[in-house]
Amino acid sequence: MMQFNFINKFTQLTKRIVIVLGVLIFTFMLIRLYLLSPPEDTHLANGARLEWRDCTFSIPLTEIIHCATLYPSLQNKQKNVTLPIVVVKNIGFEHHSDPILYIQGGPGTATGFKNYDIEYWIDNINKFNYKRDFILYDQRGTGESTPVIVCPSFEDFTYDLLTTDLSPKIELQSYYNQHKECRYRVNQFDGDLTGYSTRHNTQDVLDITHAIKYPEWNIYGVSYGTRVALEVMRTKPEHVRSMILDSVYPSDKHSLLTWPSVLNETIQMIFERCKKNKSCHARYPNLHERFKVALKKLKYKSLYIQIPEYYSDGALNIYMNDIRFIEALFFATYSQELISMIPDTINAAANGVTKSLIPVATAYADSYFDQYINIITFNSVTCNDEATISREKYEKEVSRYPWLNSFMKDTWLYDTCHIWSDKNKLVLKTKTVKSDIPTLILAGRDDSVTPWQWGKELHGKMSNSDYADFENTTHGVLINNDCANKVSYAFLDTLSISKNECQSIR
DSSP: OHHHHHHHHHHHHHHHHHHHHHHHHHHHHHHHHHHHHHOEEETTTTOOEEEEOSSSSSSOTTEEEEEEEOOOOOOOTTTTOOOEEEEEOOSSSSSOSOOOEEEEEEBBBOOOOSSHHHHHHHHHHHHHHOOOOOEEETTTTTTBBOOOOOOHHHHHHHHHHSSOOHHHHHHHHHHHHHHHHHHHIIIIIIOOOOOOOOHHHHHHHHHHHHOOOOOOOOEEEEEEHHHHHHHHHHHHTTEEEEEEEESSOOOOOOOHHHHHHHHHHHHHHHHHHHHSSSSHHHHHHTTHHHHHHHHHHHSSEEEEEEEEEEEEEEEEEEEOOOOHHHHHHOOOOOHHHHTHHHHHHHHHHHHHHOGHHHHHHHHHHHHHOOTOOOHHHHHHHHHHHOOOOOHHHHHHHHSSSSSGGGHTTTTTTTTTHHHHHOOTTTTTOOOOOOOOOOOOEEEEESSSSOOHHHHHHHHOOOEEEEEEEEEEESHHHHOOOOHHHHHHHHHHHHHHOOOTTTOBBO
């Protein structure tokens, strides 16, 4: 009898558990069904509209993702500009109502919405764990935006360029003429390029943040994306809660005028890193001298470097002369792993040994064949944004770095903005933005592309910003540094940061 009562009670308990589990599962399914349903389409008073649609990529079962197309308010002559939007929903129990909008760098770089791109983004969004919806989009002229404007001959031209032993001047002339041909082709067949500028990208962000109905927004811009974010800030938006500016590229930094300084600081950073590292300094106590030897040898005889298995069907064989070598070292600083290899690379070049040059040479080639970058958009945005500078002003800047003079003296003459600019109708304001929006500025101490000093300088001019820089960190701080992720997490919660042992605040 006692055994029967026990079994009866156990059966009743089991039934209750099953009922509770059933209710929980049913509730979860209702919530998921609700979250799976996208919002209604939106039409704004300025003419912009947002329409929800099926995603073009596979969505993992563990994720809820909505996709949309934005028809922005600022159109070109054909009125056929569209931008793809991807909303990665946060489905955790702890959820904040203010999402994060990611603004990609570049200009002209796609965010990436292929299946493998989405896997990358989901991994990073989960790594960030900001407990907020995360919104991605392609800027106009990039990725899956329309219209698609390309110059098909560019890839073949680049291949021919890298695989041919050219003098720096002939190379500049060839590159300039290829851009000139591309610009002519665009004028003849693709039409209006005035719609590619930071002014247009800024209004697109405002359209997105008004078309998707969230009460407040957090904006996270990286590299060129920080320039767009700063211009959004200049409009004094009331619906922007905070800004994270990662690897700052302010509007007062003219790409051509700052190039000599950036290149010089890159090389000096390489020397300083080796000097501070006991092992490196022991191996190369005179790295600067080895660098000069390498340049001298490469000036008179280019190295022929075979990059094995670069293509699925074979190797890529390129020539490395002195100016290409300097550029290759610059592109290598995008990678923290490659930075540590640079001293060995310099020594190998000085000794004429090609095998040790392969990793850096590969990164150099990748920078030319990057399928995510649209060179037409890059040129259009850069040349529409920046005022034309005189040759005298440029050469005066170059003269500050005598060792670079022979490499950069012809750069102004063959600047693509001479042929690409649309009369500078859309030149950006260069005055510092005045805003009380809480802003976190992140910088990497090894960042050659957007030096940490730019972020520090901007912080000194802003009224409500926090600044943190990080040792052994290059371009794109949040992706490359776990501590920066912790700092940004705390900032998004409290809109401020406090100093701790994993960060540097100066």
